[in-house]
Each structure stands twice: as structure tokens, then as C-alpha cells.
Amino acid sequence: MSPPTIMPEWLHARAAATPERLALVAGATRLSFAALDAMVDVAGQRLRTLGVEHGDRVGLLLGNSVEFAVLAHAVPRAGGVLVPLNTRLAPPELAWQLGDCGARLLIHDAATQAAACAAAQAQPGARPVAAEVIVVRAEPGGSQAAAPPIDLSALHTIVYTSGTTGRPKGAMLTFGNHWWSAVGSALNLGHRLDDRWLAVLPLFHVGGLAILLRGVIGGVPVVLHRAFDPAAVNGAIEREGVTHVSVVSAMLRRMLDERGARPYPSTLRCLLLGGGPAPRPLLEAAARLGAPVVQTYGLTETASQLATLSPDDALRKLGSAGKPLLHSELRILTELGEAAPGEAGEIVVRGPTVTAGYLNQPQETAAQIRDGWLHTGDLGYLDAEGYLYVLDRRDDLIISGGENVYPAEVEAVLLAHPDVEEAGVVGVPDPRWGQVPVAVVRPRPGSSLDEAAAIAFCAGRLARYKVPVRVRFADALPRTASGKLRRAELRAALGLG
């Protein structure tokens, strides 16, 4: 009576079940599940021709596109492991991730070709290949290759997430992690056959990728936007029957600004708001326009949503991220044990969406996942009714426009400059991005390093959203006796209290 772990491959089963239903809308492209399945079939074969073998890691350096959607299914079908890469990363960051996972192929398009080639020079194991070589139109039914069944315990994706230690960690997500995430979402939010989910979050983030997989598992279309344009998102809601949109606060704010005073139509059933705590005035403004905002708390390490406010409670519990999905558990721990209602502590979660661990980092894995419980490092509390309120992402984490920035990673780059002796990075409020990183540096005595040079140094080594917008200089940084940076004091020194 061992549990079942084998099932038909999702897209293939979906194309067999409902071949004619719409699967993907991207600009002028409209693909049925049968058409998507046929393209994935051909792409999978091409990947194998290119040498992809069982378990090989395949990097995807692509923006939101039909190519990404096809390859997200084709890489696993070919037996490979999907490694979606943030297109905003600098070549040294890319090279590090490709080296860490031992990527065999690095798939790019015209927009990311230069970055891919630069990264591949630093990590020659990962051969750059253009997506157009792999993804072509194919006739439904034209290919006859069957997709092998999948094993829910097998590795599907490695998604890099910023690390507190200065190096990203590759969270290993299984087919099962993704499946349970999709099922948990459907059971909580409901699942209608006329749902239509807009993917405008980057697909290389787990929140975007989850939309693609949910669409296939649930058999509903995904509308794909290449980049975030508030007018285009509002237009898709108004005119294209979009019922669900996943957003972060910065996007929601711009959508509301663009919309003015016009209420949203009732066909919009869910604005799933993730990416960190949302400011209450924003939630109230959304409520005034009838925007059905549903807050969620999710992590790369939980294959997206872990807790989501039920639509029943959207207004009554404004500001809460709700309760854990049915199959998952959530606790708040203080140093003394389980927190009382209203008492803040670390958010600790368990369930079938929790990552199998971090690639090549057994110590980090053991430290963060104990007895199945993932210690998120995020701060929150449960109210008397058990609703989660997220107070702050991991102590020092900066969230800028929905992207996570770990100070340690930026500090590590600054410290690599020969004229920097000490560096500290904190997030400061920003009206557009929520937060932006700011650095304080203690320069080598006698050096001539100035702000512009320090920023330029970072710009060549870090994704743009991680580059400090300001660099201040100081004679000393506030530290604890054990040498740990006191970020609160640093913030205070910057006049940020």
C-alpha cells in the first residue's frame, strides 16, 4: 500500500482529455492543448537530439514567451531538469548558477543571446542554444511520440533563490511539489472551466511558472504578457475575459493608477497578490474599485502559494495572507516555542509542496528543513482565528518590485572591490518599487573610491534591481560584539529609523 507516485504526464493527458480547449494566448498566438502538446513533443525530441539525457539540467534564459511555455514542458518531457534563470542577472551571476547546477544547455532568444554567450564563456559546460532552433510550430497529431508517465517524486525544476549567505540557493522542486501546489490552489480558490489566468509575473519565478502548470493541470487557458504594462493588464481584464491575475504590490498600484475610478468588471474573480506584505492603503484602494484582491504568502521553496486568503474572507481579513492550503501546515515559532495568537515569530511550514532541498547545499537544507518543517525566516503572526499576517520577509530581505534582494549578496560584491573594507546594505522605502537597496561602505584608508564608481562596480556584477541606488561612506559600521552587522542601526544612521 505504498502511495502512488506515477501518473500520466500532465500536458499529454490534458491534450488527450480536452484537445480543442484553448491552452495559451500570447499576443496573436493562440494554441489549443493539442497544439501545445504537439509543439512540446517536437521540442522534446530536438532537446534529445541536442544531447539532453535523463537528469540533465537545462537553463532557460528567456522572457515571458511561447518559447518559455513550450520549453517548460519540453525539458521535463525530454527527461531534463528545468532551470529557469532570471533574465536580469549579470553574466557573473548567471555563470555561477549554471556552474552550480552543472547545466548542459543554456537556451536563450535574441534578447538574451549576449548574456547567454557571456555567461557560457565563464561556464563552458553550458552550451548556448537559441530557442528558435528548438521550438517550432507543429501540427496537432502530427507527431505520435507518447509522453512517458511521470513520477511525482522526480526532480522537475531547480529555481535559484537569493541566499542569506551571499550566494543563491537552488531550490529543488519535484513534479509533486508543483502538482500539489496546483491542486491546493484549485481547492482553495475554486476552479472553473471558464477560468483564464493572466501570467505577467516573470515565468522564471515560481509564481509565474505555477500559472503555466496550473493551466495545464486544470485545463484552462493562460494569457501570457511579455512585460508588465498596466494598461495592457487592465485591457485584458476588460476585454479578453481574464478572470485571474497574479501580481505583486508594485504592479497592483500601477494598475489602480491606470484604471482611475472605474470599477473592475465582475468577470475578474481574483487578483492574487504575492511577493511580500502589502500596504494597507493599497488594499483599501483596490477594495474601493471592486478589485477582488486575494493575498497570498508563498515561497520559491513551496512552489508558490503556501497560504492564501479564501475569497470568503477577502474583505473581512484585509491584510491577511489567510490560512495554509488544505494539504499544508503552518506554525509560528518564537525562541520559547509555539507563539500565542497575536504574537510574532518565525513562519514555519510543512506540506507536500515544500522543496526537497537546496542543490549542493546539504547543510543549508538541514538547517532550514527540519523534520519536514521549512523554517522560512519570515516573520508573522496568527490572529485568534488562525489567519496569517506576514510582518516582514526574512529579517534583512529587501523586496524591490517583487524581486528578492539579499543584502549579503550585494555586500559580497562590494567587498570584492579592492578599495572596500566593510559594506552594509539595507532596503529603503521607494514609492515605485516598494524598497530599493542602499549601501554603506567603509573604504580602504586613502582610497579615492566614490559613489559613482562603487555603483558602476556593482552594475557589472549584479542584476540591475540589486544594484544599490545610493552608496554612503562611513568610518565604521555598527556591529554586534560577535561582529554581526546591526542593520537596524545602519538604517537609523541613514535616517530611516
Next chain:
Amino acid sequence: MSPPTIMPEWLHARAAATPERLALVAGATRLSFAALDAMVDVAGQRLRTLGVEHGDRVGLLLGNSVEFAVLAHAVPRAGGVLVPLNTRLAPPELAWQLGDCGARLLIHDAATQAAACAAAQAQPGARPVAAEVIVVRAEPGGSQAAAPPIDLSALHTIVYTSGTTGRPKGAMLTFGNHWWSAVGSALNLGHRLDDRWLAVLPLFHVGGLAILLRGVIGGVPVVLHRAFDPAAVNGAIEREGVTHVSVVSAMLRRMLDERGARPYPSTLRCLLLGGGPAPRPLLEAAARLGAPVVQTYGLTETASQLATLSPDDALRKLGSAGKPLLHSELRILTELGEAAPGEAGEIVVRGPTVTAGYLNQPQETAAQIRDGWLHTGDLGYLDAEGYLYVLDRRDDLIISGGENVYPAEVEAVLLAHPDVEEAGVVGVPDPRWGQVPVAVVRPRPGSSLDEAAAIAFCAGRLARYKVPVRVRFADALPRTASGKLRRAELRAALGLG
């Protein structure tokens, strides 16, 4: 990276997630998930007080009732294994099932007390206990006992299904079998938070039990009817917001008769029609009234639905049971291997809802489940688009008003009569029940056995729906050289071609 098998107990998690939502409506009783959870909590404690220990089998001899619904959750919560028993069984049939599973308790109500006590005399291990002793009203939040997490691979239910060998077989269903069934149904039919499913099928059958579990997993109410009354079902659709009803053909026919020419309201989203092939004129009559009939093919051994027509195809593929649920596979096998489209053969299925096997029957289990594939014995074919058409349930199976009657079981009873030397049972068409059993008997030479005596003999030993409506007498029964009954010839001899 082993697959997840542990999750919070469904009802407890559901009550935590959406305590105030309506869970159950039965006559004047309306229970929220919190109220149901509290009652289950108390009932679980009482079961433990009554001696139920981990793995103990608990027989439930109850009609559709709040008590059944509470105990269906309380028995697993107390660590026991649920054994729902058909209330129409005769005491010797009950005693056999109780003995086979080694039941420790046999829970009854006033209506089933006599049968329970009679059965318990024959099988003294199973102590009869009145449901009223165990199930009481409880205040939500009044009890504080937590429900332990569940293991999807653990045994949840033993459901007896008629056997071809003359003895019922206890299909062992795990928590996982039920969970995957509910999830597969939601992904196929959709899952709206305003769904409301009417349970009028007996809860002791897997098709009824599945409604209860789906309701809790999906967080939507179940409306429970004690017995089938076509006017009451139509009234619940018309006035009580029922969106889904599971029915068998005999029920649907009476519902349509009662309704006359009035179309069904659009709030009725699904009449899930199971229990065997449906006559085409019935489906056409339903379509004329706008009844959204969705045919399904399910088995006790697959925790209900295995294949279900997608609502998209309800009219285009009238008469088909659709395609397998997303997580399952279905093939048609002939003696020569995989059948061609349109070619009839045995329906063979695989997936996470397939039973772990038959209790105490390793040989039968090995014969029917090979390499994960359940050989159903049912006949059907796939059309060119892969849609399943069920031609006939297992060769000799008689389906009477949705109940399965195995000829071998009835024959075994007749053969136990001292004046019967040979017996054969076949189904004959019946306008109300679809089919009814008819027997042909070769009496002992010189015996004075007549039809009335033979029927009376069966009536004391078999559930009423299994008792032959007619008994004919013959000098010989048609048999193959190896002695196997030729049922087709027997049917012909009865003038049924």
C-alpha cells in the same frame, strides 16, 4: 525526495480554513464545517472509549443520515477503518462480511437494529452499538482535541463489492484513493465555491461516500436525502440551490417523469450519471429538458469516478463515459492485445485511485491487479477520439436499480437448497429497475420444490434486490464442455435472445 504521504486530516483542516461555511444539510439539520468537526471530534473520542484501536474495523449499518456522515469521518479519526455495509443485506450476508473483515463494532440505528443484532449473533466479534450513543451534537470549538495528520497510504475504508465467485470481496481503499478521486473530479468537472452536491445515492456505496469526502476536501456543502424521492430531488434542485446530483439511470428516469416538460434551471450544473450503461432514449429525454447529464464510469475499486465525460462534450458525445480523469490511464484489451478504435474489449485501468487490493484475497487481487493495472472485467471500446463507451458491465453482472447483483452469489444460495441440483441466474430487462434477476433451476428428481418456495428460500438469505423475481425449472442447463454455464443460451431459453 520520497513522495509526500502525510497531510492534515481533511475535515479538521477544512474546519480550520473555513469554519463557518455550510458543510451538511439533512432535513432540518444544517451543520457548518466547524460544527461537523466538533461532532466528529466527540464521536471519535467515544469510539475510542468503546475500545476502537488503531486499525480496528468498524462496520456502519446505517442509511443516509447525519450519523453516517459524522461516523464516516469519526471512525478514521479514531484510528479505525470504515466498513460501510449495505443496509439491504440479509443477516447471513452481513455476518459473512463482518467476519471477513473481523469487525470490532457494528454501528446501527433504530431502523437497522434488528439486522445488526441478528448478524452479530452469527458473528459475535462485532458488538452492535447504536449510532445515537456515539453521535451527539457538540459545540464548535467546545472540544480541543487535534486530529492527527493522515497518511495517504493508510487504509481508510473497506467496501464490499459483489464477487464473481459468489462471495463479496472487500475492496481496500486508502485515504489516497479517496483524495485523488476528489481531486480528479474537481479538475475535470470544475470546483466552484458555490457548488452544492446532493447525496441521494446510498452513502454505503462508494458513489455516495465519495460525495461526502469531496464536500469536505473542496469545502462545499452536501445535501443529504435519506431515500430517493424524485419530487424531493427535483425540489432540491429547484429551490435549494443544489448544483450537482449523482444518480443512476433508474433515478434519472423517475426524476424526468416527475418533472414533466419543465426544463431544469441553469443553476443545475451536473447530473453525474453512473451505475452502468445508460439507455440512449433516456439521455435524449434528459437533453430535451436541459438536464446537464454527465456520464461517468466508476467502480468500487477506483473509489468512484474513473472516467467522466467532460461537460464540454456532454452533448457531442452522448452515451460516452468520457476520458479517464487526468491522473489515470485506461486501455481496452482484447485477447490479442490493445484494441483498435471502435473494437470492444476489457476495460483496464491504472492510477492513484485504484484499490490497494481485496481483503484476505491475495489470489483474487493478483488476478485482477497486474502491474498496477486493474482488469475490470467490464466491456467497452474507445472511439477514434479516445472516448470510452461502456458496453456492458462484467459479462454476467446484473445491475438492478444501480445495485450490482452477481449471478454467482444468487446461484450459490439456490444451490444451498437441498432440492436444487443446478441453478443459473441472468438479468432480464425491467422498465423500472433496468434489470432484475431471474433464475433457472434443475431440481432434484422427485422434489416438490416450486417457484414460491425457491424465492422464499432466497429471500431469507439475500438482500431483496438480489432475490430472483422469477424461478423457472428445467431438466438441464446449457453448459460448455468444461462445465461453464452458457448464460447467453440461458437468456435465449428464457425468450430474451
